[in-house]
Amino acid sequence: MARRRKSLTPKGRDDDVRMIAGFAIGSILTVIMILVVIIAPPATIGPSEGELAPDFSTDAYTGASWENFRLSDTFDYEWDEGEQGEWILIQFIDTDCPYCWTEGEKMSDLYAQWSSDVEFITVAVELSISGHDSNRQEIEAFRDKTNYGTGENDGDGCNSGRNNCIDRPGTVHEWSYVEATSGIMKDWEISGTPFLAILQPDGYVAWNQYQNNGESIGDAMQRVVGGSQ
Amino acid sequence: MNDALTDPVLLAFIGGLLISTYFMFIGGFNTTQLLISSLGFAGVGIISSTYTYIIHNKMVVQGTTSFCSSEGIVQCGSVIGDPTWNNLFGIPWGIFGIASFSLLIFLSLSLYLDRHAKWAENFLNYSWVASLAGLPFVILLVAIELTQVEGAPHICPFCTVAHISLVGYVIAIYYLKKNKDTGKWIDQG
Numbered sequence: 339m340a341r342r343r344k345s346l347t348p349k350g351r352d353d354d355v356r357m358i359a360g361f362a363i364g365s366i367l368t369v370i371m372i373l374v375v376i377i378a379p380p381a382t383i384g385p386s387e388g389e390l391a392p393d394f395s396t397d398a399y400t401g402a403s404w405e406n407f408r409l410s411d412t413f414d415y416e417w418d419e420g421e422q423g424e425w426i427l428i429q430f431i432d433t434d435c436p437y438c439w440t441e442g443e444k445m446s447d448l449y450a451q452w453s454s455d456v457e458f459i460t461v462a463v464e465l466s467i468s469g470h471d472s473n474r475q476e477i478e479a480f481r482d483k484t485n486y487g488t489g490e491n492d493g494d495g496c497n498s499g500r501n502n503c504i505d506r507p508g509t510v511h512e513w514s515y516v517e518a519t520s521g522i523m524k525d526w527e528i529s530g531t532p533f534l535a536i537l538q539p540d541g542y543v544a545w546n547q548y549q550n551n552g553e554s555i556g557d558a559m560q561r562v563v564g565g566s567q
Numbered sequence: 568m569n570d571a572l573t574d575p576v577l578l579a580f581i582g583g584l585l586i587s588t589y590f591m592f593i594g595g596f597n598t599t600q601l602l603i604s605s606l607g608f609a610g611v612g613i614i615s616s617t618y619t620y621i622i623h624n625k626m627v628v629q630g631t632t633s634f635c636s637s638e639g640i641v642q643c644g645s646v647i648g649d650p651t652w653n654n655l656f657g658i659p660w661g662i663f664g665i666a667s668f669s670l671l672i673f674l675s676l677s678l679y680l681d682r683h684a685k686w687a688e689n690f691l692n693y694s695w696v697a698s699l700a701g702l703p704f705v706i707l708l709v710a711i712e713l714t715q716v717e718g719a720p721h722i723c724p725f726c727t728v729a730h731i732s733l734v735g736y737v738i739a740i741y742y743l744k745k746n747k748d749t750g751k752w753i754d755q756g
Contacts, residue, residue: 356673363669395649
């Protein structure tokens with residue numbers, strides 16, 4: 339009687355082990371998530387109030403030269419609510435935007451009132467609008483109120499080329515002007531300018547202009563930062 | 568620099584890589600050992616990616632972390648803490664590492680549990696393609712560390728562990744494919 343020969347090619351298991359592998363990796367990921375939440379929960383980052391302000395590292399004009407600037411270097415991570423600390427007013431402008439042009443004076447006034455308690459930062463973006471081409475010379479001239487452009491409405495200069503930058507309302511701005519990148523605009527959800535936000539000393543957004551329609555920046559500073567006449 | 572290189576966590580990761588490499592070579596590249604090796608590399612990869620993600624979260628919220636040095640060439644503070652380069656489309660690289668190594672573990676574990684299944688050859692090919700797809704990102708990240716981050720060049724040791732894990736995984740899968748193609752898929756002896 340012939341003996342039945344065993345097949346030489348091994349067959350797979352009857353049960354589908356992919357399910358077991360799936361459960362195993364699911365368990366590993368669950369443990370990882372729990373560990374991360376316990377050890378270092380992720381922060382909610384964004385421009386809305388209560389969120390940690392999106393950090394950026396880029397070049398900034400200080401009045402003398404262009405230097406590397408990192409927003410989080412201005413944060414005081416040890417700060418607790420109620421403590422003294424340096425708040426941050428961050429302004430987004432386009433040197434060719436007419437509203438930013440007129441807000442120059444308001445910013446000068448705010449700086450005169452709040453510079454001892456608040457760090458001022460202006461981020462110069464370039465909106466995708468015809469006639470809003472900008473460059474470092476224009477940013478420098480806008481900040482310093484120096485000669486740039488003709489003063490004729492010929493597209494040359496600040497305020498969509500309507501004005502010579504030397505005529506910007508307000509005084510010379512004594513704070514850093516940051517050159518924005520597209521990444522900064524995206525992270526800060528900038529769709530138009532000017533845009534203002536007040537950050538707590540630890541970097542969390544305390545006031546967002548878009549979320550407080552009707553409240554002026556002066557009132558907001560008084561309400562949020564307080565302590566100045 | 569010395570501090571970073573004598574970090575006990577880093578030494579544990581290096582130990583994991585060495586053990587995974589050892590499994591690759593013992594037994595003359597036999598399939599079982601290669602599968603264990605691939606699981607080892609993917610395991611070290613997912614843990615090191617998690618570690619970099621934890622460092623990332625600490626850096627974002629606290630500005631610093633005791634988990635990793637922020638000074639010298641070999642450090643991760645300037646790499647994982649760099650807001651421009653520590654993410655892809657806003658997602659931290661650590662998350663990409665965790666997701667990628669999860670997939671590789673799933674594929675290798677499935678093969679380890681049943682290498683003779685009908686889908687085994689497909690899973691081996693998926694492992695090969697998925698791991699190869701990660702290599703350009705490793706090259707990109709090393710280039711960023713060396714040239715782009717603030718104060719470059721820097722080498723982030725925990726990121727490098729994840730990168731080596733992927734390279735080790737690719738080598739293990741390469742030999743597994745070779746075994747499959749040359750009829751050595753079933754362990755000899």
